[in-house]
Amino acid sequence: MPDxxxxxxxxxxxxxxxxxxxxxxxxxxxxxxxxxxLEAQYERAKTDARFWAEMHDLWTHYVGRPSPLYFAERLxxxxxxxxIYLKRDELNHTGAHKINNVxxxxxxxxxxxxxxxxxxxxxxxxxxxxxTVCAKFGLKCVVYMGAHDVERQAPNVFRMKLLGAEVVPVTxxxxxxxxAMNDALRDWVTNVRDTxxxxxxxxxxxxYPAMVRDFQAIIGKEAREQMLAAEGRLPDTIIAAxxxxxxxxxxxxxxxxxxxxxxxxxxxxxxxVNDKMEHCASLTGxxxxxxxxxxxxxxxxxxxxxxxxxxxxxGLDYPGIGPEHSWLHDIGRAEYVxxxxxxxxxxxxxxxxxEGIIPALEPSHALAHxxxxxxxxxxxxxxxxxMCGRGDKDIFTVARALGxxxxx
Amino acid sequence: xxxxxxTFARLKREGKKAFVAYVMAGDPDYDSSxxxxxxxxxxxxxxxxxxLPFTDPMADGSTIQLAGQRALEGGQTLDKTLQMARELRKTxxxxxxxxxxxxxxxxSRGVDRFLAQAKDAGIDGLIIVDLPPEEDSELCIPAQxxxxxxxxxxxxxSDDKRLPKLLENTSGFIYYVSITGITGAANAxxxxxxxxxxxxxxxxxxxxxxxxxxxxxxxxxxxxxxxxGAVVGSAIVSLIxxxxxxxxxxxxxxxxxxxxxxxx
Numbered sequence: 062m063p064d065x066x067x068x069x070x071x072x073x074x075x076x077x078x079x080x081x082x083x084x085x086x087x088x089x090x091x092x093x094x095x096x097x098x099l100e101a102q103y104e105r106a107k108t109d110a111r112f113w114a115e116m117h118d119l120w121t122h123y124v125g126r127p128s129p130l131y132f133a134e135r136l137x138x139x140x141x142x143x144x145i146y147l148k149r150d151e152l153n154h155t156g157a158h159k160i161n162n163v164x165x166x167x168x169x170x171x172x173x174x175x176x177x178x179x180x181x182x183x184x185x186x187x188x189x190x191x192x193t194v195c196a197k198f199g200l201k202c203v204v205y206m207g208a209h210d211v212e213r214q215a216p217n218v219f220r221m222k223l224l225g226a227e228v229v230p231v232t233x234x235x236x237x238x239x240x241a242m243n244d245a246l247r248d249w250v251t252n253v254r255d256t257x258x259x260x261x262x263x264x265x266x267x268x269y270p271a272m273v274r275d276f277q278a279i280i281g282k283e284a285r286e287q288m289l290a291a292e293g294r295l296p297d298t299i300i301a302a303x304x305x306x307x308x309x310x311x312x313x314x315x316x317x318x319x320x321x322x323x324x325x326x327x328x329x330x331x332x333x334v335n336d337k338m339e340h341c342a343s344l345t346g347x348x349x350x351x352x353x354x355x356x357x358x359x360x361x362x363x364x365x366x367x368x369x370x371x372x373x374x375x376g377l378d379y380p381g382i383g384p385e386h387s388w389l390h391d392i393g394r395a396e397y398v399x400x401x402x403x404x405x406x407x408x409x410x411x412x413x414x415x416e417g418i419i420p421a422l423e424p425s426h427a428l429a430h431x432x433x434x435x436x437x438x439x440x441x442x443x444x445x446x447x448m449c450g451r452g453d454k455d456i457f458t459v460a461r462a463l464g465x466x467x468x469x
Numbered sequence: 470x471x472x473x474x475x476t477f478a479r480l481k482r483e484g485k486k487a488f489v490a491y492v493m494a495g496d497p498d499y500d501s502s503x504x505x506x507x508x509x510x511x512x513x514x515x516x517x518x519x520x521l522p523f524t525d526p527m528a529d530g531s532t533i534q535l536a537g538q539r540a541l542e543g544g545q546t547l548d549k550t551l552q553m554a555r556e557l558r559k560t561x562x563x564x565x566x567x568x569x570x571x572x573x574x575x576x577s578r579g580v581d582r583f584l585a586q587a588k589d590a591g592i593d594g595l596i597i598v599d600l601p602p603e604e605d606s607e608l609c610i611p612a613q614x615x616x617x618x619x620x621x622x623x624x625x626x627s628d629d630k631r632l633p634k635l636l637e638n639t640s641g642f643i644y645y646v647s648i649t650g651i652t653g654a655a656n657a658x659x660x661x662x663x664x665x666x667x668x669x670x671x672x673x674x675x676x677x678x679x680x681x682x683x684x685x686x687x688x689x690x691x692x693x694x695x696x697x698g699a700v701v702g703s704a705i706v707s708l709i710x711x712x713x714x715x716x717x718x719x720x721x722x723x724x725x726x727x728x729x730x731x732x733x
Contacts, residue, residue, distance in 0.1 A: 077603065086603045087572060089528040091624040091649055093601045094631060233534055239525065246527045251650035253626055351573045351599065352525060364546050365577025367524040 070317035070394055073385065078267020078355075081391060083384035086266045088354045091250045096354075100268040102173050107275065112168065119164050120279065123197070124154045126161075128280075130287035130445070135415040136431075143438035145431060146296070147448040148284045148312065151421065157450035158280060158308040159190040159261060165276035167194045170257035177201045177252065180259045181245040183210055183238035183304065184376030184423070185217025186450055187261030192226035202226040205245045208236035210375045217454050235369045238304075238379045242353050262305025263383030266354030270383050277311025284445055285315050292443055298434075300325040301447040302427040303397070304341065304377035306386045308449035313395060323396070326386060327430045329377035330399035331370065341370035342399040343382040344390050357384040373402040373462060374422035376450070404429040406462055409452065421450030422458065472565040472593045473618050473641040476515055477676050477697070487642075487698025488513060488689065488729035489678055490722055491569065493520035493536035494553055495545025496709055502540070503553050505709070508719040510564045513726025517557075518596070518700065521550055521570030528598045530653035532703040535710060547574050547583075551590040558591035567620060567641075569596040572608065580608055584615040594618030594641045602634045609638050618642075623669055623677075625649050632672050642676040643669055645696065650681070653703030657682035663695035686728030693732035701725050 073080040086096060106112040120126040129152065133145045150158040170178060178200050182188030188204040195202035204221055208230040211218050221228050234240035242265075249258045263270045263277070281299075288296050299316055301309035303326045316322045331340035340346055343358040350359035352367055360368040360380035372378045389395040400408075405422055408429035412420045420428065427446050435444060452459070460467040470478075480487055490509055495502050509517055522537040522545050529537075554566050568587065575583045575597070587595070595612055602609075602621070609619040618641030626649060627635055636643070645666060647657035657679065666677050679692045680700030693699040704725075708718045 086601060087599045088601060089598050089624075090601050090622045090635070091528070091626050091646065093603065094626045094628065233531065234524070243525055243527050247530075247651045250528060251654065253649045351571075351576050353527070354599070356576075359573075361573070361577065363577070365574035366522075366541060367573070 071314065073388065074267060074271050080385045080388035082349070083357050083387040084267055084270055084355050086354065087351045087356065088266045089250060091253065095249070095253055096266050096268070102169060103268050103272050106169055106172065115168055116165060120161070124160055124164070125152060126279065127283040127287070128152050130284055130291060132291070133416050136412070139415055140432060140435035142440065143298070143435040143442040143444045144440065145435060146288065146443065146445045148280060148445060149448050150280055150308065151448050151451035155186070155190045155193050156453065157186040157190070157421065158277060158311060159187045160193065161279055161311065162261070162273045162276040162307060163187070163190040163194045163259060165272070166257070166259045167198060167200070170259070171198060173257065175255060175257035177203070177256045178259050179203045179205065179245050179248050179256055180261060181205045181238065181241040182261060183207070183241070183378055184374065185210065185214040185221070185454060186376060188226070188228070189217050189220045189224070191259050192221040192224035195226065196224045203248065204228050205231050205241040205248070207238060207241045208232045210237055213458055214375055214454060215457070237369065239367065262307040263310045263385060264305045264353060264355060264357065264381055270355065270385055273307050274310045274314055274385060277307050278314045280308065280311040280447060281313060281315035284312060288443065288445060295319055295322055296443040296445040298323045298325060298442065298444045300327065300427050300431060300444060301449065302327045302377065302423045303382060303386065304329065304379045304423065305381070306383040308447050310383055310385055312447045317394065324394065325430065326395055326397045327427045328397060328399045329372035329374055329426060330401040331372045333401055334399050338368050339371040340399065341372045341377050341379060343380060344386065344397040345399050349387065352381055355384045357381050357387045358390070373405065373458065374426065376421070376423045377426065398430055400426040400429040406459065408432055409459060418448065419452040420448060421452045422455045423450055424448050471616070471618050471641065472563060473516065476565050477642065480515065486693035486729050486732045487515045487676065487678060488693070488726040489516040489518055489680070489698060489700040490514040490705060491518040491520060491700060491702030493522060493533065493540050493706060494550040495522060495540035495543055496536040496706065497539045498543040499545065499549055501715060503556055504715050505718055506553060506557055507560065508715055509722060510561055512719045512723040513730060514564065514722060515698070516565045516567060518567045518569045518702070519550065519554065521547065521568055521574060523571040523574060526571060528651055530651040530703060532653040532706050532710065536706045547578055551586055554590040554592050565593040566591060567594040567596055568592050570598070572597050572599050575608065580611050584612055584617065588615055588617060592617065594620050596620045596622065596644060598622065602638065605638050613638065613640060620644055622646050625665065629668070632669065636673045639675065642678050642697070643673065644700065645669060645677050645679045647679050647681045647692070652681055655682050656684065657688065657692055659691040659695050662692060666696045686724040689725045689728035690732045693729040699729045
């Protein structure tokens with residue numbers, strides 16, 4: 062593990078947008094000048110104190126940051142092992158971590174003079190966050206959402222509409238997040254002059270993976286300070302759920318060079334990773350490929366055709382993963398595991414009963430892995446888990462899975 | 470000299486513009502797709518663009534995306550697409566075949582292995598939509614070293630600053646994308662395209678062929694008139710989508726080719 066900046070894990074990506082072999086800029090020529098311009102503008106903003114002052118002002122007064130680091134006393138007692146802390150990003154305005162990143166991109170879009178914002182969304186959290194910030198700044202907002210997700214995330218669709226966004230159901234492919242991303246890219250390629258593409262996760266062509274990570278890194282920065290304040294030392298294990306991987310990258314990044322901190326990412330195991338690709342575990346069940354502008358681990362068949370994953374959680378239902386995660390996986394800095402739908406559902410209910418917190422299905426995956434490891438760890442082992450979203454949006458899905466009759 | 474270079478030399482001698490036709494390999498099934506491809510040279514097609522099906526064609530409109538889905542559902546694979554080229558080569562050793570698609574199926578096969586197989590199958594050039602010059606070390610340079618043309622897309626957003634970078638490692642011809650957008654969308658306008666083609670030609674000796682948004686014989690003539698040729702894809706593919714028989718599709722292709730060849 063590194064002790065100096067030359068061997069730091071935090072210097073990526075390189076000038077070609079690569080984390081090792083992962084990342085890059087695999088886009089059509091039409092988009093190339095746009096992402097180069099975006100990169101230049103982001104590089105400028107990144108070192109501009111006024112940009113960050115605006116971000117912090119909005120994080121504080123609009124989002125409600127810092128989010129608390131909460132000692133989950135009853136879950137800790139229930140598991141009987143490690144001491145469990147939850148980073149409460151579900152308490153953010155709009156109910157998830159997504160708004161951390163959206164604010165950054167929208168402020169950047171405004172600096173670039175863009176008037177029309179497009180976004181893709183899976184569970185709808187990124188769509189709601191984008192619609193929210195667009196409403197706040199009076200920007201036109203178009204959200205692409207897989208038709209299947211429009212159906213299973215109806216409350217979020219209505220929220221976006223209330224916020225004045227246009228929600229476009231995407232019917233190509235199987236109508237999930239990957240197809241929504243395809244259509245958002247098609248929109249961008251068509252409306253190159255006035256449109257800003259606000260990507261919701263640490264994927265896509267460079268500079269998106271690095272930029273989104275930098276905006277989400279506020280999670281890890283706060284958690285690091287809060288843990289030091291609460292316990293006088295860093296956590297032993299940090300853990301987060303991964304679809305594209307933005308909440309996880311946000312928590313992990315500020316800890317990458319803390320060699321004593323064990324990092325665990327939890328992918329969606331769906332019906333089981335060995336069970337005919339009925340999962341979304343790109344790292345545990347996929348191999349490197351090129352999609353949506355970057356090289357990363359992907360679910361694909363032997364001919365390089367992208368496969369549709371499965372997860373009970375719409376927010377994790379993506380056949381790829383952010384390229385920096387692929388790199389952290391390959392170099393062994395982070396451990397990646399998977400959790401099934403059934404395990405996540407159990408953790409969801411446990412969290413409701415033990416802590417009075419209704420978690421989203423995404424962090425329920427992380428909690429399910431905590432449930433596996435915590436009982437076997439010593440009582441002074443500190444776990445920090447990112448509670449990246451609240452579960453209001455998921456109650457219909459959970460009710461259905463539990464066989465509960467509910468009028469939706 | 471690849472078949473592409475030879476073809477453009479012939480067209481120049483004949484004082485003709487090029488007509489390029491795109492079809493998705495294996496759409497709607499292997500046999501009828503092969504039958505159509507074999508009929509293209511006689512219909513006046515100078516260069517065949519053979520679409521490599523991909524699940525996530527981000528730069529294409531619904532016509533091409535659905536064609537790819539039909540092909541994949543019909544069992545089309547990279548091996549079968551290469552086999553189609555081999556079959557055509559049994560009866561036609563002159564018409565260039567350019568494989569057009571996305572990088573992942575090629576990356577998945579392995580670049581060196583793919584290039585050897587493509588060369589062996591009689592493929593002459595590649596158009597890979599999601600490989601801009603910034604990623605030239607991936608496939609562009611290895612392809613040129615293997616003797617395949619790597620044909621670049623230039624677009625309305627490729628400004629004068631960027632053009633030299635685009636032209637640097639390209640060969641065969643330049644494919645100018647007439648609109649900002651996806652295949653099969655808005656109509657290409659000769660009045661807009663002409664100055665752009667002239668701008669590109671001031672920086673290269675390569676032929677400039679224009680595609681996207683060309684749907685009729687008249688449009689092919691108008692666009693070819695301001696460039697070195699025209700490409701039609703979605704308009705042909707939509708006849709396949711409608712289930713038209715091969716002779717009827719070939720007749721439509723001939724009308725497009727005649728349009729492009731009428732251009733001065």
